[in-house]
Amino acid sequence: MRRITRVLGVLAIVAFGVFGAAPVASAHDERQTRELAGTGSVPVYRTSGPTLLVCKTDKADFDKRIAAYPAALKAENEKLWQECQTNGYRHLQAAVDAAKVPDSIIKILPGIYYEEPSLAPLSAACQRVYDNAPKGKVYEEFAILTFDQQVACPNIQNLVSILGKKNLQIEGTGNHREDVIIDGQFKKLNGIRADNADGIYMKNFTAQRTEFNAVYVIETDGFVIDDMLGRWNDEYGFLTFAVDHGLYTDCEGYGNGDSAFYPGAASNINKDRGHDVPRYAVEIRNCWGHHNTLGYSGTAGDSVWVHDSIFENNTTGIATDSAFPDHPGMPQNHSKFENNIIRDNNVSYYKYIKDGTCKKPFAERGYDQLPPEKGVVCPAVGVPLGGGVINPGGNYNIWRDNFIYGNNYAGFVTSYVPGFVRNDDDFKYWFDTSHHNRYLNNKMGVTEKGESKPNGLNFWWDGQGRGSCWTPMDNTLIRTMPACGSDDLPALGTHRYFGEPAHTMKMLECASYSAGGQIIPGGCDWYGEFGASGFSRVEVRDATIGAVLIGLIAAGLFFRRLRNAPRGLPALAVTLAGLVIGVVGTWQMGSIWHPIGLAVYGVGMVLFGLALRKSGTRKLGMLTLLIAAFALLGAIDHGLIMIPWIAVSPALVRIILELIWIPWALGAVIIARRRSASAPAPEAAPAT
Numbered sequence: 001m002r003r004i005t006r007v008l009g010v011l012a013i014v015a016f017g018v019f020g021a022a023p024v025a026s027a028h029d030e031r032q033t034r035e036l037a038g039t040g041s042v043p044v045y046r047t048s049g050p051t052l053l054v055c056k057t058d059k060a061d062f063d064k065r066i067a068a069y070p071a072a073l074k075a076e077n078e079k080l081w082q083e084c085q086t087n088g089y090r091h092l093q094a095a096v097d098a099a100k101v102p103d104s105i106i107k108i109l110p111g112i113y114y115e116e117p118s119l120a121p122l123s124a125a126c127q128r129v130y131d132n133a134p135k136g137k138v139y140e141e142f143a144i145l146t147f148d149q150q151v152a153c154p155n156i157q158n159l160v161s162i163l164g165k166k167n168l169q170i171e172g173t174g175n176h177r178e179d180v181i182i183d184g185q186f187k188k189l190n191g192i193r194a195d196n197a198d199g200i201y202m203k204n205f206t207a208q209r210t211e212f213n214a215v216y217v218i219e220t221d222g223f224v225i226d227d228m229l230g231r232w233n234d235e236y237g238f239l240t241f242a243v244d245h246g247l248y249t250d251c252e253g254y255g256n257g258d259s260a261f262y263p264g265a266a267s268n269i270n271k272d273r274g275h276d277v278p279r280y281a282v283e284i285r286n287c288w289g290h291h292n293t294l295g296y297s298g299t300a301g302d303s304v305w306v307h308d309s310i311f312e313n314n315t316t317g318i319a320t321d322s323a324f325p326d327h328p329g330m331p332q333n334h335s336k337f338e339n340n341i342i343r344d345n346n347v348s349y350y351k352y353i354k355d356g357t358c359k360k361p362f363a364e365r366g367y368d369q370l371p372p373e374k375g376v377v378c379p380a381v382g383v384p385l386g387g388g389v390i391n392p393g394g395n396y397n398i399w400r401d402n403f404i405y406g407n408n409y410a411g412f413v414t415s416y417v418p419g420f421v422r423n424d425d426d427f428k429y430w431f432d433t434s435h436h437n438r439y440l441n442n443k444m445g446v447t448e449k450g451e452s453k454p455n456g457l458n459f460w461w462d463g464q465g466r467g468s469c470w471t472p473m474d475n476t477l478i479r480t481m482p483a484c485g486s487d488d489l490p491a492l493g494t495h496r497y498f499g500e501p502a503h504t505m506k507m508l509e510c511a512s513y514s515a516g517g518q519i520i521p522g523g524c525d526w527y528g529e530f531g532a533s534g535f536s537r538v539e540v541r542d543a544t545i546g547a548v549l550i551g552l553i554a555a556g557l558f559f560r561r562l563r564n565a566p567r568g569l570p571a572l573a574v575t576l577a578g579l580v581i582g583v584v585g586t587w588q589m590g591s592i593w594h595p596i597g598l599a600v601y602g603v604g605m606v607l608f609g610l611a612l613r614k615s616g617t618r619k620l621g622m623l624t625l626l627i628a629a630f631a632l633l634g635a636i637d638h639g640l641i642m643i644p645w646i647a648v649s650p651a652l653v654r655i656i657l658e659l660i661w662i663p664w665a666l667g668a669v670i671i672a673r674r675r676s677a678s679a680p681a682p683e684a685a686p687a688t
Contacts, residue, residue: 028239028264029136029139029144030218031147033241033265034242035328036221036244036267038221038267038269040199040221040222042222042224042245043167043199043222043223044201045201045224045226046103046105046169049103049104049105049169050101050103050104050105051106051107052095052098052099052107053084054090054094054095055080055081055088055109055111056111056113057085057090062081062109065110066110069174069175070175073175076173077109077173077174080107080109080173084109091118092113092115092160093115093117093118093155093160093161096160096162096170099168102167103167103169104167104168105171106168106170107172107173108170108171108172108205109172109173110172111181113181114183115160118155118158118160119159119187119188120155122156123153125152125153126153126156129145129149130143130145130156133149137325137326142157143156143157145157147163147195151163157190158188158190158193159182159184159188159191159210160182160192161193161195162193162194162195162197162200163193163195164197166199167199167201168197170202170203170205171201171205172203173204177204177205177227177228177229177252178229180204180206181205181207181208182207182208182214183208183209184210184211184214185363186209186361186362186363188210189211189213190213190214190215191207191208191210191215191233192207192215192216193213193216194215194216194217194220197217197220199222200217200223200224201224201226202215202223202226202228204227204228205228205229207229207230207237208230208232208368209232209362210234211234211362212233212234212235212236213230213238213239214233214238214253215238215239216239217238217240217246218241219241220243222244222245223243223245224248224249225238225240225248225249225251226247226251227249227250228251230252230253230260231252231254231256232367234256234362234367235380236262237254237256237260238251238261239262239264240262240264241264241265242266242267243266244269246281246283247283247284248261248263248282248283248284248287249286249287250285250287252290253287253289253290253292253295254289254291254375255372256292257292257380258380259292259294259296260290260292260294260296261284261289261296262298263284263301263304264297264300265301265327266281266298266301266302266303267302268329268333270302270396271334273396274396275436275488277334280303280304280305280334280335281304283306284309285307285308286308286309287309288310288312289314290311290312290313290314291313291347291373291377292377293315293349293377293379293380293381293383294314294316294317294318294383295312295317295318295345296318296320297319297320297381298320298321298332298335299321299322300327301332302332302333302334303334304320304336305335306318306338307336307337307339309340309341310340311341311345312342312344314347315347315349315379315384315385315387316345316384316389317345317388318337318342318389318390319391320335320394320397321392321393322417322421322433323417323421323422324421324422325421325422325423326422326423330424331393331394331417331422332393332394332395333394333395334395334396335397335398336397336398336400337397337402338399338401339400341403341448342404342405342407343404343447343453344405344406345388345407346385347373347385348385348527348528348529349376349378349379350379351529351530352376352377352378353378353515356518357378358378379515380515381513382510382511384409384413384510385526386407386408386410386456387409387410387413387526388404388407388411388455389404389411390412391413391415391437392433392434392507393416393433393434394434394437395432395434395435397437397438398437398440399437399438399439399442400438401441401442402442403443404442404445404455405443405445405446405447405453405454406453407456409456410457410477411442411457411458411459412439412461414459414462415461415499416434416464416499417433417434431497434464435466435467436468437465438468438469438470438488439459439468439470439473439484440471442471442473444473444475454475457475457477457589457590458476459473459478459481460589461477461478461481462499462500462507463499463642463649464497464498464499464504465494465496466493466494467495468493469483469484470483470484471483477503478642479590479595479639480637480641482644492642494643494645495644495645495646495647496646496649498652500652501649501652502542502543502651503539505542506524506537509524510524513527522536523538523541524537524538525537539586540583540586543583546658547580549662550579551575551576551579553662554572554575556665557608557612557668557669558571561615561668562608562611562615565611567607567608567610570607571605571611572604573604574603574604575601576604578597578598578599578600578601578602578603578631579597581596581597581601582597582598582601584597594639595635595637595638596639598631598635599631599632601631602634603628605625605627605631606625608624609624609628613625623660624665627658627661630650630651630653630654631650634650634654637651
């Protein structure tokens with residue numbers, strides 16, 4: 001029995017194209033990380049301790065930078081300058097290397113730091129390390145180095161490496177985070193890498209212009225990113241990976257090809273719990289992600305609490321997912337997003353993929369044009385233009401009291417991700433995502449001032465999963481989403497192993513985006529002027545092809561077998577009407593015309609089935625009546641109430657039955673035609 005179930009599952013997934021390459025936050029290649037013990041804590045900002053200074057030597061430039069500072073801050077910086085000239089360092093990496101005393105503080109004075117010593121040619125030994133290291137699966141040009149290799153050759157990939165140092169605090173002394181800039185000039189993979197650096201605290205400076213990450217914190221228990229800016233990076237402003245006890249606060253990111261903030265593979269501390277979460281691994285508060293492909297992204301972004309932040313003017317505001325392989329902590333679970341503003345994420349950067357801008361060398365693409373809204377961004381991933389939130393494959397997430405408005409495609413896009421996408425091949429992992437998510441009291445299509453500013457749809461959902469619930473909302477793709485009860489629990493709930501077939505096919509189509517291949521899927525409507533519209537949308541195209549095929553065969557049955565049947569003409573007319581209305585409903589996402597079309601089509605097929613049984617094709621008639629039954633169930637499922645506790649949607653069963661019906665009915669038409677052609681002509685009447 002288990003083998004049969006597995007085979008059916010494989011066939012269904014293949015047939016309906018559950019996406020194998022995900023249209024969400026880009027994965028990145030990294031060494032296998034250890035599981036953190038979780039015994040650390042979020043570090044606290046210190047105002048005293050062993051201090052090292054970093055500054056440049058151009059006094060005129062320094063005086064110009066601090067000229068407009070408040071008097072006390074200006075005097076403090078002038079004092080630090082004098083001390084730094086005697087006892088300080090000219091490069092941040094040199095100060096990091098010299099920080100031998102526990103709880104050291106590094107203060108960086110205003111200026112731009114290119115870290116020239118880190119750009120020197122590699123030694124012969126480090127070149128061999130790089131050449132012999134395994135290369136990434138996602139980015140084949142990047143080497144995957146062990147921690148020991150990073151220690152041996154800290155600047156192969158990193159402008160500044162903080163390796164194995166504990167409780168180090170690095171802060172800019174300027175009046176604003178843009179007064180101190182660590183600039184990678186697109187010559188290194190990472191601007192700052194903090195690796196096994198428990199207790200790292202970074203504050204009040206900018207990191208920019210890297211081939212991947214401005215700031216990268218990995219395998220670290222305890223970190224703070226405070227009042228920082230990450231901008232103009234090919235992938236991420238701030239990436240934290242395999243971390244615990246983390247805090248992003250008052251930070252900003254823009255001009256990044258993937259996202260401003262990426263708390264991916266956060267410590268999976270709540271994996272065996274329900275919604276009773278004692279703590280979160282990472283907190284993000286009072287941050288601002290704008291003018292990126294994504295404001296926030298997090299593959300396996302487990303136990304992350306995001307609140308009181310703004311995600312605006314990106315292509316999509318937020319993504320958290322289970323859609324890439326080899327990330328610890330899959331499937332994504334237990335994140336909470338509350339009191340955020342997710343608005344106006346309608347900025348398209350796909351033109352830079354199509355026109356070849358993103359094929360140019362990094363420094364020639366125009367990332368760092370000002371202001372931010374005029375800079376180039378090269379989308380590392382394909383996401384919906386006009387998406388507020390996308391969450392493929394998350395479990396036990398809470399979305400509460402957010403303002404989500406002005407996103408032209410949808411406020412939310414939620415879908416299923418099977419286990420094999422993330423290399424979990426055991427069949428038990430194929431249906432372990434999109435469960436127990438709660439969407440509570442979000443203000444959809446309404447601004448903070450109470451003004452109306454609608455989303456394209458409030459909610460796009462593929463229908464898969466169990467135990468998820470929504471505060472009732474209008475303007476949704478599936479009009480009958482399960483509501484939450486008084487205790488934030490599903491009032492009825494569903495348990496669907498498979499999503500709606502048309503929606504799953506759409507996810508497959510949209511997932512074929514490739515930045516490197518300059519491929520924008522032709523049948524997906526996510527990509528603005530380069531995406532599909534009207535009949536070219538994959539779901540409308542497939543619905544139209546199916547309707548035309550079924551309609552033609554139904555007409556053939558009428559003219560060859562049912563022309564004289566009492567129910568023949570009404571059956572044909574009602575069936576064709578239902579098919580047309582159904583296509584209209586598919587065209588208009590979330591429209592009431594979709595369940596109406598299913599209901600009319602179901603009635604037409606009832607009439608067809610009864611007529612076929614009367615005409616002597618009883619088995620075909622019974623199959624037709626079964627299709628009718630599931631069409632009518634689908635109308636109820638989409639128009640009245642989502643039928644609880646069934647394993648698959650009525651649409652999936654109906655389509656499978658239609659795939660059987662089409663050749664069977666076509667054969668009946670052909671046989672009837674041959675019989676008609678071979679029947680002897682009537683004898684002529686005798687002459688009189």
